[in-house]
Amino acid sequence: MTEGRGGMGAGMMHGAKMRIMFAIVDADGDGSLSQTEVQNFIGRIFNAVDENGDGSVDMEEIRSFFHGAGNEEAE
Secondary structure (H helix, E strand, C coil), X not given: CCECHHHCEHHHHHHHHHHHHHHHHXXXXXXXCCHHHHXXXXXXXXXXXXXXXXXXXXXXXXXXXXXXXXXXXXX
């Protein structure tokens, strides 16, 4: 039996993460995702990655997003 944090199996953790993500994207809480909700969610992510606001994302911005402020490893 594979167990993750808190004694929950890996499958249970995956399911919980999927439900959390669904709840975040389902802005109106109706239990389904509209095209607008998905586009708005992706737009928020894109805007967070597009550091200079030029409407395009390059590899440096992606690296910075994933490894930037708040994500440093302990020294």
